[in-house]
Each structure stands twice: as structure tokens, then as C-alpha cells.
Amino acid sequence: xxxxxxxxxxxxxxxxxxxQMNLTVPKGEIFGFLGPNGAGKTTTIKMITGITRPDxxxxxxxxxxIRSEALEAKRQFGYVPxxxxxxLRLKGLEYVSFMADIYEVPQEVRGKRILxxxxxxxxxxxxxxxxxxxxxxxxxxxxxxxxxxHQPEVWILDEPLTGLxxxxxxxxxxxxREHADSGRSVFFSTHVLEVxxxxxxxxxxxxxxxxxxxxxxxxxxxxxxxxVSLESLFLELTKxx
Amino acid sequence: MNKVLILTKMMMKNAEPAWxxxxxxxxxxxxxxxxxxxxxxxxxxxxxxxxxxxxDGLALIGQQGAILGFGVAMxxxxxxxxxxxxxxxxxxxxxxxEHLLPMPLAPGHIxxxxxxLALVYEYYTAVVFLGPLFITFGVKSGAGIMYYLLAILVFxxxxxxxxxxxxxxxxxxxxxxxxxxYKERFRIIGGLIGIGIVVGFQALFQRQxxxxxxxxxxxxxxxxxxxxxxxxxxxxxxxxxNLAALALIDSGTWGSLGYLFAFLFVAITGIxxxxxxxxxxxxxxxxxxxxxxxxxxxxxxxxxxxLVQKRPAMLxxxxxxxxxxxxxxxxxxxxxLSSILIPILMLIPLLSRRDSGEMISFIQTVMQKxxxxxxxxxxxxxxxxxxxxxxxxxxxxxxxEGQGFFTNKLLPMPYRDILLAKLFPGxxxxxxxxxxxxxxxxxxxxxxxxxxxxAIVSGIPGLIFINMxxxxxDLQLPKLRWSSEQEAIKQNLNPLFPLVLGLMAGxxxxxxSFSLGTSMLGTALGIIVLFTLINIFLYRxxxxxxxxxxxxxxx
Ligand SMILES: Nc1ncnc2c1ncn2[C@@H]1O[C@H](COP(=O)(O)OP(=O)(O)O)[C@@H](O)[C@H]1O
Ligand SMILES: [Mg+2]
Numbered sequence: 001x002x003x004x005x006x007x008x009x010x011x012x013x014x015x016x017x018x019x020q021m022n023l024t025v026p027k028g029e030i031f032g033f034l035g036p037n038g039a040g041k042t043t044t045i046k047m048i049t050g051i052t053r054p055d056x057x058x059x060x061x062x063x064x065x066i067r068s069e070a071l072e073a074k075r076q077f078g079y080v081p082x083x084x085x086x087x088l089r090l091k092g093l094e095y096v097s098f099m100a101d102i103y104e105v106p107q108e109v110r111g112k113r114i115l116x117x118x119x120x121x122x123x124x125x126x127x128x129x130x131x132x133x134x135x136x137x138x139x140x141x142x143x144x145x146x147x148x149x150h151q152p153e154v155w156i157l158d159e160p161l162t163g164l165x166x167x168x169x170x171x172x173x174x175x176x177r178e179h180a181d182s183g184r185s186v187f188f189s190t191h192v193l194e195v196x197x198x199x200x201x202x203x204x205x206x207x208x209x210x211x212x213x214x215x216x217x218x219x220x221x222x223x224x225x226x227x228v229s230l231e232s233l234f235l236e237l238t239k240x241x
Numbered sequence: 242m243n244k245v246l247i248l249t250k251m252m253m254k255n256a257e258p259a260w261x262x263x264x265x266x267x268x269x270x271x272x273x274x275x276x277x278x279x280x281x282x283x284x285x286x287x288x289x290x291x292x293x294x295x296x297d298g299l300a301l302i303g304q305q306g307a308i309l310g311f312g313v314a315m316x317x318x319x320x321x322x323x324x325x326x327x328x329x330x331x332x333x334x335x336x337x338x339e340h341l342l343p344m345p346l347a348p349g350h351i352x353x354x355x356x357x358l359a360l361v362y363e364y365y366t367a368v369v370f371l372g373p374l375f376i377t378f379g380v381k382s383g384a385g386i387m388y389y390l391l392a393i394l395v396f397x398x399x400x401x402x403x404x405x406x407x408x409x410x411x412x413x414x415x416x417x418x419x420x421x422x423y424k425e426r427f428r429i430i431g432g433l434i435g436i437g438i439v440v441g442f443q444a445l446f447q448r449q450x451x452x453x454x455x456x457x458x459x460x461x462x463x464x465x466x467x468x469x470x471x472x473x474x475x476x477x478x479x480x481x482x483n484l485a486a487l488a489l490i491d492s493g494t495w496g497s498l499g500y501l502f503a504f505l506f507v508a509i510t511g512i513x514x515x516x517x518x519x520x521x522x523x524x525x526x527x528x529x530x531x532x533x534x535x536x537x538x539x540x541x542x543x544x545x546x547x548l549v550q551k552r553p554a555m556l557x558x559x560x561x562x563x564x565x566x567x568x569x570x571x572x573x574x575x576x577x578l579s580s581i582l583i584p585i586l587m588l589i590p591l592l593s594r595r596d597s598g599e600m601i602s603f604i605q606t607v608m609q610k611x612x613x614x615x616x617x618x619x620x621x622x623x624x625x626x627x628x629x630x631x632x633x634x635x636x637x638x639x640x641x642e643g644q645g646f647f648t649n650k651l652l653p654m655p656y657r658d659i660l661l662a663k664l665f666p667g668x669x670x671x672x673x674x675x676x677x678x679x680x681x682x683x684x685x686x687x688x689x690x691x692x693x694x695x696a697i698v699s700g701i702p703g704l705i706f707i708n709m710x711x712x713x714x715d716l717q718l719p720k721l722r723w724s725s726e727q728e729a730i731k732q733n734l735n736p737l738f739p740l741v742l743g744l745m746a747g748x749x750x751x752x753x754s755f756s757l758g759t760s761m762l763g764t765a766l767g768i769i770v771l772f773t774l775i776n777i778f779l780y781r782x783x784x785x786x787x788x789x790x791x792x793x794x795x796x
Contacts, residue, residue: 051647052795074653086645089568090561093540093548100549101557102652111549125537128544130568133535 001027002048002154002187007057009043009209017043019209021057025154025187025202030180032200033189036238040209041189042082045158048187049079061154075103078147082158084139092134092142093127096149103150110149117145120171136163144172155179157188161195173199193230207238244346248354253361255337255724269717273738280741285373292377299471305382307471310486312374313395314478317403319370320363321479324400324407327359330727332408333415333527334571337724342528352519356408356512362732363400371396375489387493391501395485398508402481405511409518415526422534425570433578440586481507554654558662565641566634566666571726572641576634580670583631584677601685615764618695619754621682622768623747625700628674629707630743633736635667636711639719639794640729646721646794656788660712664783667708675700695765702772706746707739709779714738716790 002025009018018040025031033041046052048059050066050073059066064073087095093114100110118124121141126134131142140163147155155176161169176186176199190196196203197217204214213220217230224233292308299305332338332355341351375392382388414435418428472490476483484504491497540548552560566572639646649659679696682688688696720733730736754764 046647049651051650053792071653071655074651079651081647086648087561089565091548093545094561094564097549098557098561101552102554102654104554105551107551110551111546114549124539126535128538128540129535130533132531132533 001025001062001185002031002156003058003060004044004048005058007044007047007054007059009047009052009054011043016209018047018054021206021209021211023204023211023214025185027185028180028183029201030176030186030188030199032196032203033187033206034191034193034196034203034234035189035206036191039206039238041206042158043209044206045079045156045187045189049077049156050074075150076152077154077156078150078152080140080143080147080157080160082162084136084143084163086131086143088132089130091128091130092123092145095131095142096127096146099146100149105150113149113151114145117148120175121145121168137165137168140164141168148175153184155184155186155188157186159190160188161190161192193234197230205234205237212237244350245353245357248341248346248350249357252337252354252358273714273718273734277734277737277741280737280744281369285369288373289377292374293381296378296381304471305378306486306490307475309374309378309489310472310476310483311478312371313399313485314476314482316367316370316374316399317479317482320366320400321403321407323366324359324363324404325411326727326731327362328404328408328411329415330571330725330731331355331359331362332411332523333530334725334727338527338530342524348520348523349516352516352523356404356515359408360400360404363404364397367396367400371399378489384492388489391489391492391497394501395488395504398504399482399485401508402511403479405508405515408515412519412522412526416522419526419529424529424532429570429573432574436582555658555662558654558659559665562638562663562666563669569726571730575727575730576632576637576666577670580628580632580634580674581677584628584674584681587678588681604686614692614761615759616751616754617692618699618761618764619751619768621679621696622699622703623751624678625671625675625696626703626707626747626750627740627743628678629671629704630739632667632671632674633730634670634711635664635708636715636736636739637730637733638663638667638712639715639791640721640723640733640735641726643721643723643726643729646719649791656791657784660716660783660787660791664708664712667711668704671704671708672701675704692761695761699765699768699772702769702776705776706772706779707743709776709783710742711735711739713779713782713787716787716794719794721794 002023004021004023007018007021007023008016010016021044023044033044035041043052047054048061048066050070053067061073061076064076066073087098090098096114096117097110100114105113114127115124118127121144123138123141123145126138126142131139134142140160144157144160147157157176160172164172173195176188180186180201200217202214202216203220205212205220213223215223220233228236292312295308296305299307332352335355375389375396378384379388379392414431415428418424418431420427472483472486476486481504484500484507488497488501488504566577642649649656652659675697679693679700683693714735718735720729720735723729723732750768754767759767
């Protein structure tokens with residue numbers, strides 16, 4: 001469960017990257033955050049995860065405020081950034097173990113979890129190599145493994161499917177589904193409509209820092225009472241005036 | 242040519258300046274600059290004094306031109322050494338290389354632009370050395386406007402040749418070490434061997450020449466026979482520097498203009514040679530810079546179990562820092578290895594003199610007696626402190642993270658713990674420096690166990706002090722936007738701050754023990770009490786204010 005109340009952020013004091021945003025991501029759902037480039041998706045995610053500070057507004061994750069109960073809030077989620085070029089000098093396994101240590105994953109389960117994740121993402125043979133030697137998609141997969149090693153309640157993924165091959169992409173989508181179906185939340189951003197339509201229980205459409213619509217696809221169609229394609233609807237919604 | 246200009250402009254804009262003035266942090270930058278200036282100004286002041294004294298002395302025998310020659314030669318040497326680092330980071334380890342390679346650019350375009358960029362960096366260095374020299378010389382010799390015009394021109398040309406030489410050395414090295422496997426390790430080891438050879442030759446050469454009367458006699462002869470004869474001797478240090486000096490002596494005469502043109506000609510020839518050689522060497526050395534070894538084999542069970550062993554969070558974090566320090570070439574050279582190499586390199590002047598034996602036994606008898614022994618502890622303390630200050634590990638602990646800094650904000654780890662974990666590698670490395678230095682001293686001076694213990698016990702608070710100062714400075718003005726890891730350390734002003742502070746604090750401690758005439762034990766106790774108090778204060782600052790400062794930083 002993620003809640004944003006009146007969240008505003010401006011980088012330069014003039015243009016608002018995120019403007020008075022109110023958003024609730026309920027439990028048991030995959031929530032797709034949909035919008036064109038520069039809409040404010042990454043900025044929103046960075047505020048939710050505590051990387052940047054909003055100018056105004058409150059953000060809670062499972063009821064824990066990211067500012068006043070920072071550590072508790074941070075333990076609730078696993079986050080995969082949009083650019084996976086991090087910790088390049090570490091070996092894949094060193095990175096995942098590092099994350100396991102920081103999130104205090106018990107000794108008994110961590111080995112098994114790492115192997116399971118590696119198996120699902122086909123990374124077993126790469127764990128012993130430096131992340132520097134990974135392809136973009138492999139780097140993304142190791143970041144996902146690091147984010148999920150502590151089995152977080154809330155998943156926050158910034159454009160997670162962009163660099164993945166069909167099999168890994170399928171696996172991740174499958175895992176997202178399982179996670180949501182077990183009563184927990186998945187929040188991810190994308191600009192690919194087809195993905196959102198197939199995968200999400202609910203979407204938020206954002207443009208220029210404002211939420212234009214939030215709800216299910218059925219509600220979206222109903223709301224605009226149109227039977228044009230989703231693509232034209234999206235283009236219409238996010239048209240630059 | 243046009244493309245070179247476009248590229249240079251792009252790179253200049255892309256490169257962050259050594260300090261970045263952000264909203265509201267302007268005063269911090271100003272403060273940092275003031276403190277550095279306070280440290281540097283006395284040095285420049287004393288340099289000016291020394292130069293003018295030397296001028297007066299040498300003018301008596303008509304050899305004052307040697308000052309210019311010596312200054313230019315020494316500056317060239319420094320620029321050459323810096324040049325090696327700049328060329329490595331600008332030409333090879335910069336992130337833009339991989340974007341430039343696919344563009345339809347000739348090696349000459351990229352090389353021209355990168356050379357210009359490195360040259361600009363070198364001017365910053367050159368102005369510190371040549372500025373006081375040229376101005377003092379001009380004032381002393383009562384030179385006219387012509388001299389100053391020529392001096393500016395010479396200043397602009399002096400760094401060219403050393404940089405060309407540095408670039409040639411590096412390009413050759415990178416070309417022939419561009420091997421498939423273990424490239425980084427191979428290059429580091431190759432580089433170290435290179436340094437070893439140069440240093441060995443240097444030591445051998447000095448041992449040969451020091452203490453022999455032959456050299457002195459020759460010099461005397463030379464001094465007597467020709468005006469400015471000494472110039473020829475001192476400028477042997479670096480080729481071409483005699484031309485620069487001669488262009489400035491008797492400025493404005495046809496002769497001096499001749500030398501100036503000769504100097505320009507040498508520089509231009511150098512650039513041409515650089516571009517010519519670069520066309521063959523650069524691309525084949527720079528390709529595959531980011532390649533890394535991958536085995537793609539499953540880790541065997543025992544190794545796996547060891548790697549996933551559970552550790553406390555702070556230890557895991559410190560270990561991550563430690564691994565990054567050892568595995569990133571730029572960090573390895575500047576932080577890790579330098580803490581081991583500097584104490585060892587300091588041995589060389591000692592080893593290379595023939596008469597060092599007598600000197601040592603003299604020091605040995607004097608230093609452990611009475612009140613002098615107290616000062617020896619102070620001197621040991623100052624040496625450890627300065628050694629710790631020369632280590633850039635803690636003062637770049639945040640800058641080194643660069644664009645990945647944001648990860649700190651995600652981890653469910655108190656910022657306090659992050660800061661303390663970040664102090665760990667710096668402390669370990671400066672302790673290694675301290676122990677190495679002490680081991681060398683024990684080897685030469687047969688120190689008493691009491692002295693050794695007191696030196697260590699009083700040295701430790703000093704190391705803690707300087708490392709905490711480092712991280713506090715980096716918290717104020719972290720340099721997170723760099724395009725090569727080298728920049729995080731070398732194009733960052735922060736390391737200068739602890740260095741200045743270390744020099745001042747060390748100097749004050751020595752001065753205090755000298756003027757108070759305290760005993761060995763008294764000095765050690767004084768240092769321990771004083772620095773423990775300071776450390777308690779700094780620690781409070783790190784754990785109470787530090788987290789807030791860390792929170793403020795946005796990558
Ligand atoms: N670090 C930054 N500094 C200044 N402006 C930024 C920064 N990051 C993003 N922006 C601006 O904020 C707006 C939203 O960007 P972002 O959240 O990254 O969009 P998205 O992820 O939806 O593509 C854009 O107008 C972008 O230019
Ligand atoms: Mg984005």
C-alpha cells in the first residue's frame with residue numbers, strides 16, 4: 001500500500017515535475033504508472049523511495065511515513081531503478097549478498113532465495129562475474145534480484161521491462177502477478193501501453209506532473225465513453241496543448 | 242579543426258569544475274577556498290622570498306637566469322607527472338569515450354579536443370608554479386612590459402611539451418597493455434613496475450652523483466667560464482626548458498625572440514608528433530576499455546556458501562567500500578596503493594645517499610635524549626597526521642559514489658551507520674601508512690619500545706581526527722557529477738582541506754612541544770588528551786549533524 005497526499009516537487013522552482021499529486025496504490029494489485037517521457041514518473045518514484053524530497057506533501061508506504069519513519073518505511077519496499085549501472089565493480093553475488101546483509105536476511109534462507117531467483121532469471125552462471133561484464137538486461141536482472149532478496153511487501157519498479165529479453169520479461173511479469181495475488185502491492189512505471197493493459201489491475205496516467213486519470217481500464221473506457229483504441233485515447237489524454 | 246573546437250567545447254561544458262556552486266552552498270565553497278588559500282599563501286609567500294634571495298645571490302656571479310631555467314624545468318617535470326594522470330583519465334577512462342568512438346571522427350579530432358582539455362587542466366597547475374616565479378623574476382630584474390608579454394606567451398607554451406611526452410608514454414603503454422584478459426590488473430601491475438624502474442634508476446643515479454667531488458668541480462668551472470652557464474646545467478632536468486628561460490632573459494632582444502621561436506617550434510613539432518603517433522596508437526589502445534573478464538561458470542557450492550555468509554549491516558557496507566577501493570583503478574592508485582607507496586617512496590632519498598649512514602646515527606643519538614625525545618614524538622605524530630591527510634580515502638568517501646549516491650537513501654540503514662562505515666577504509670589505510678612509516682623508522686633508528694608504543698598510541702587519535710575531518714568536508718561539498726572516476730579525486734578540491742589542516746595541526750604540535758620542552762611521555766599525553774577531546778567533538782558532529790547533511794545531498 002502506497003499513499004501520496006498533495007505531493008509537489010519542482011527541480012528549478014519554476015516548472016513542477018510533480019504537481020499536487022494524490023495517489024493510492026492498494027494492496028493486492030499491480031498498479032501501472034503510465035505516461036510519456038518526462039511526465040514525472042521517475043521523479044514520483046524517487047520521492048516515494050526517499051531518494052529525493054518532495055517540496056510539499058506526505059508519502060506513506062504501508063502506513064510508514066518515508067520521512068518521519070524512514071527506516072521502517074524503507075524496509076517495506078524493494079526498488080529497481082531505471083538505470084541499472086550501479087556497483088559495477090562488485091560481482092553479482094557480492095552485490096546480492098550485500099543487499100541481503102543490509103536488509104538483514106537470515107542466513108538460513110538467503111542461499112536458497114538467491115539460487116531460486118538466479119534460476120528464474122537464468123543468472124546462475126553469471127553470479128561469479130563482475131556486474132561490469134553484464135549486458136544491460138543482465139544488470140537489470142541483478143538489480144531485481146537485489147531488490148527482491150528481502151521479500152519486500154511493496155515492489156517499486158521504474159521501467160523494469162525495458163531491457164529484458166522475452167523470457168525474463170515473462171518471468172518478471174509472472175512474479176509481479178504472483179506477488180499481487182498474494183495480497184501485496186506492485187507499483188511500476190512504463191510508457192508501453194500494451195504491457196500496462198495486459199498486466200495492470202489499475203493504472204494512473206500522468207502527464208506534466210499531474211494525474212489525469214486513475215482507475216481500471218474498464219473505468220477508463222467508461223469515463224471517456226469512447227471506443228477508440230487505447231493508443232488514441234492515451235495520445236488524446238497526454239496531448240501537449 | 243572545426244570539429245576539434247566543437248568537441249573541446251562539448252567536453253569543457255560536460256566536465257564539472259573542481260568546485261560546483263549550488264544554491265545555498267556558495268559560502269561553503271568560499272570557506273573551503275579561504276582555508277586552502279590560508280594554507281597555500283604562506284607557501285607562495287615563502288617561494289617568493291626564496292626566489293628573490295636566490296636571485297640576489299646568483300646575480301652576484303651573473304647566474305640569475307638559472308632560476309628561470311630551474312623553475313621551468315621543475316614545472317615541466319611536475320606537469321609531466323600530472324599529465325600522465327590527466328591523459329589516463331581524460332583520454333581513456335572518461336565516460337564520453339564510448340560515445341565518441343562510434344561517431345565519424347578521426348583520431349585527430351578526438352585527440353585534439355582531449356589534448357586541449359588536459360592542457361587547460363595543466364594551466365591550473367602551471368600558474369601556481371610559474372606565476373610567482375615569473376613575476377618575482379620580473380620585479381627583481383626590473384623588466385619592462387616586453388618581458389611580461391613574453392612571460393605570458395612562455396607560460397602558455399611550457400605545459401605543451403611535457404603533456405605531449407606524457408601522452409606519448411601513456412598511449413604507448415595503453416596500446417601494448419590492451420590485452421584481452423585481466424586488462425585492468427595487467428595495467429596496474431605494469432604501471433607499478435614502470436614506477437619501480439624509474440624510481441630505481443633515479444636512486445641509482447643519485448647515489449652515483451651524490452657525494453662525488455667531480456660534479457662540484459665541473460659546476461664551479463662552468464660558473465666561472467660562462468654567463469648563465471648554470472642555466473644549461475639545471476635545465477638538463479627537462480628538455481626544452483632552457484629555450485623558455487633564454488627567451489625571457491634579455492627579453493625583447495633579437496636573440497631572445499630567436500629562442501622564443503625555437504621554443505614555439507619545439508612545441509608545435511611535439512603536437513604534430515603527438516597527433517601522428519596518436520593516429521596509430523589511440524584507437525587500438527582505447528577500444529574495449531570497459532570490457533571485463535567474465536567466466537560465466539556456476540560458483541561451486543563451498544565458494545557460494547562463503548560469499549553469502551551473513552554479516553552485520555555496517556560491516557557489509559564497509560566491505561563494499563573496501564572492495565570498490567581495491568577494484569577501481571583510479572581509486573586503487575589514489576587511495577589504496579598510495580597509502581602504501583608514499584611511505585615506501587619516502588625511503589628513496591634516504592637510501593640513495595651515500596652519507597646517509599652517518600646522518601642516521603646522528604639523528605638516532607640525539608632524538609631519544611631528554612627534551613628532544615618529546616619533540617621526536619611530536620614529529621612522529623605530525624608525520625602520521627600528514628601521511629593520513631595525504632590519503633584521499635575519507636575525504637572522497639561520498640564523492641566517489643558519483644551518480645550511484647542515491648542508493649544510500651534507499652537502504653534501511655541509519656545515515657549515521659553509513660557515515661561510520663565509510664570512515665572505516667580510510668582509518669585502516671592511514672593506520673597502514675603509520676605502521677609502515679614506523680617500521681621504516683625502527684629499521685633505521687633502533688627505536689626504544691617505549692617510544693614505539695607512545696608513537697602509536699598518540700598517533701591513533703591523530704588518524705581518527707584527520708579521517709573525520711575528511712568525511713565532514715566531503716559531506717559539505719561532495720563532487721558527485723564526474724565523468725571518470727579519476728575526476729572524483731583529482732579534480733576535487735576537498736582533499737586539499739585536510740592536507741592544509743594536517744600540515745597546520747602537525748606544525749603546531751611540533752612547535753608546542755618545542756617551546757614547552759615537554760618530555761616524551763608528557764608530549765604523548767598532551768597529544769592524546771587534546772586530540773581525544775577534539776575527536777569527541779568531531780564524532781558528535783558526525784553522528785548528530787552528519788545524517789542531516791547526508792540527507793540534504795541530492796545526486
Ligand atoms: N535531476 C533533475 N534535475 C532537473 N530536472 C529534472 C531532473 N530529473 C528530472 N527532471 C525533470 O523533471 C521532469 C520529469 O522527469 P522524470 O520524472 O524523469 O520523467 P519520466 O520518468 O516520466 O520520464 C522532466 O521535465 C525532467 O526534465
Ligand atoms: Mg523515467
